[in-house]
Amino acid sequence: MAIEKTYSMIKPDGVRNGHIGEIVNRFERAGLKVECMELGMVSLEQAKANYAEHEGKPFYEGLIKYITSGPVVKMVISGEGAVAKCRSLMGATNPAVAAPGTIRGDFGLVMDENVIHGSDSPESAAREIAIFFN
Numbered sequence: 001m002a003i004e005k006t007y008s009m010i011k012p013d014g015v016r017n018g019h020i021g022e023i024v025n026r027f028e029r030a031g032l033k034v035e036c037m038e039l040g041m042v043s044l045e046q047a048k049a050n051y052a053e054h055e056g057k058p059f060y061e062g063l064i065k066y067i068t069s070g071p072v073v074k075m076v077i078s079g080e081g082a083v084a085k086c087r088s089l090m091g092a093t094n095p096a097v098a099a100p101g102t103i104r105g106d107f108g109l110v111m112d113e114n115v116i117h118g119s120d121s122p123e124s125a126a127r128e129i130a131i132f133f134n
Ligand code: IDP
Pocket: 054, 059, 063, 092, 093, 111, 112, 113, 114, 116, 117, 118, 120
């Protein structure tokens, strides 16, 4: 393991439902550090760049519409093994099966609104950080 950076984003439902503090608390309690944090909208360009790998899939249009629909919290998180640690704190993509105690398991109900995003590899993290923080 090594000190890594990852990109994490509290999605519009997480912000709307008032989970910012709890989510940041979970990251910090796990020993991760918030390096950058910004509340704001995701532009259409940023949404398309971030989710380029999903273009053409049945849920793609809805995903772009959703992620640009309201304020999000954009974060750079750092720490030992930060990419995997964030993913493990987030839980499974589908909140319906995400384990209790994970962010998605505790605060989400449906796949379309699953509370939080996190990079899936150090390479994705570098790409996504560049999209949201130039
Ligand atoms: P991840 O967010 O856990 O990395 P991905 O497979 O990369 O999951 O999908 C990106 C996002 O697209 C998910 O977080 C979710 O919001 C949405 N998504 C993925 N699969 C579906 C689906 O089958 N239906 C609706 N939305 C989906």
